[in-house]
Amino acid sequence: MAQSDYVQQQIHWMVKRAIEHAEAGSTDSTEEIYRLPVDSYSAQSWEEEMNAIFRRLPLMLALSAELREPGSYKAIKVLDVPVLIVRGEDLRVRAFINACTHRGRAVTQTHDEVGQAKGFTCPYHAWRFGTSGELQSVADPRKFGEIDRNLLGLKELSCEERAGFIWVCITRGVSFDIEHYMGGMLEELAGLEADKWFVHGRSQLESANWKITHDGYLESYHIPFLHRQTLHEFWKRESLSSVSLYDHYGPLPCGPHQRMAGNAWGNDPKLMLKMKDIPSADWGDKYFHAVRTLFPHISISADRHGGLVSLMLPIAPDRCITHQIHVNPRDPSQDTPEQLQAMKERIALYAKIVRDEDYSTSFSIQEGLQSGANTELLFGRNEGGAQNFHRSVAHYVQAYRASQSKG
Numbered sequence: 129m130a131q132s133d134y135v136q137q138q139i140h141w142m143v144k145r146a147i148e149h150a151e152a153g154s155t156d157s158t159e160e161i162y163r164l165p166v167d168s169y170s171a172q173s174w175e176e177e178m179n180a181i182f183r184r185l186p187l188m189l190a191l192s193a194e195l196r197e198p199g200s201y202k203a204i205k206v207l208d209v210p211v212l213i214v215r216g217e218d219l220r221v222r223a224f225i226n227a228c229t230h231r232g233r234a235v236t237q238t239h240d241e242v243g244q245a246k247g248f249t250c251p252y253h254a255w256r257f258g259t260s261g262e263l264q265s266v267a268d269p270r271k272f273g274e275i276d277r278n279l280l281g282l283k284e285l286s287c288e289e290r291a292g293f294i295w296v297c298i299t300r301g302v303s304f305d306i307e308h309y310m311g312g313m314l315e316e317l318a319g320l321e322a323d324k325w326f327v328h329g330r331s332q333l334e335s336a337n338w339k340i341t342h343d344g345y346l347e348s349y350h351i352p353f354l355h356r357q358t359l360h361e362f363w364k365r366e367s368l369s370s371v372s373l374y375d376h377y378g379p380l381p382c383g384p385h386q387r388m389a390g391n392a393w394g395n396d397p398k399l400m401l402k403m404k405d406i407p408s409a410d411w412g413d414k415y416f417h418a419v420r421t422l423f424p425h426i427s428i429s430a431d432r433h434g435g436l437v438s439l440m441l442p443i444a445p446d447r448c449i450t451h452q453i454h455v456n457p458r459d460p461s462q463d464t465p466e467q468l469q470a471m472k473e474r475i476a477l478y479a480k481i482v483r484d485e486d487y488s489t490s491f492s493i494q495e496g497l498q499s500g501a502n503t504e505l506l507f508g509r510n511e512g513g514a515q516n517f518h519r520s521v522a523h524y525v526q527a528y529r530a531s532q533s534k535g
């Protein structure tokens with residue numbers, strides 16, 4: 129299967145840069161170390177970040193692969209907002225606040241489920257809503273009293289689907305321009321061919337503060353140490369290098385969306401140089417791996433052959449829930465028992481690595497921050513992805529403060 133010209137050109141650009149770094153013993157690096165005050169992890173900062181970022185920006189909350197057919201839906205809670213995302217009979221994806229317009233119960237059984245429905249019957253008094261959110265019927269309408277059903281549909285949220293990904297703003301009445309917000313990242317995402325993926329499995333994991341959680345997805349510096357016996361061990365057999373390439377996309381000078389590439393094959397720069405022995409026409413995604421992050425809460429460690437998408441949703445100043453979604457272009461209903469077993473093992477393995485290595489570290493960092501030992505955290509010149517992330521957080525918090533002070 130041929131890769132698009134864009135993907136091929138990006139791979140060439142990344143591999144050439146990585147080889148140059150491997151020869152020079154360097155990596156992509158920023159001008160200086162970035163220092164972040166510890167109090168930016170306080171409960172007060174968290175509240176401000178939720179208002180400035182999670183309640184205002186478009187959040188990627190579902191994959192098209194989760195909503196393949198008309199009537200397929202996903203219920204997910206973001207902060208205190210229950211969200212229902214549905215593909216209508218017209219194939220359009222819409223998002224609603226998952227609260228019945230009678231007295232507010234969720235119209236799905238829970239706030240965390242995916243499924244297939246012709247409509248939604250509220251479990252409390254059986255009001256029924258269509259897949260486009262319209263109120264279709266009311267139980268015992270003559271006894272209930274007169275109402276205008278046209279005014280009592282589910283409350284809609286802004287929602288856009290592009291390149292196999294679905295964005296929603298959880299604040300009613302706030303719209304967004306997804307092309308402006310994502311910038312060149314939309315072309316990057318198109319190269320993943322995510323509209324052809326199927327969901328093969330899920331896990332949910334708990335971690336500490338959302339920024340501590342996200343930091344671990346934005347640098348490869350820790351891989352040979354924290355993941356010495358797992359990821360580092362798996363990847364170094366295939367090749368390559370401690371070189372990391374950081375690119376960013378979107379409306380800010382620092383992104384806020386990013387691509388981090390080149391780290392996935394281990395820690396020996398000499399192995400990166402082996403790419404020179406492979407004809408450049410053959411430099412495909414088989415040889416080079418990239419992780420994309422979509423601000424503020426998504427990591428995509430996947431390509432057109434599938435992989436792992438992680439949604440990190442903050443639930444408290446010191447807690448975050450990650451929804452891991454394993455995707456693959458293969459239809460799992462056609463899988464052999466061996467393929468199903470292999471996928472089951474992969475899902476369990478990645479949940480274990482992230483829980484036992486990354487997220488147990490996040491809890492330790494949370495305790496370290498609260499101990500008072502340090503006044504600031506350091507992000508090195510080789511940790512450009514994390515630097516861009518924190519600059520992006522600061523940008524949106526400042527913009528929010530400015531908008532609040534204007535009144």
Ligand code: FES
Nearest residue numbers: 228230231250253
């Ligand atoms: S709360 Fe939904 S029907 Fe009453």
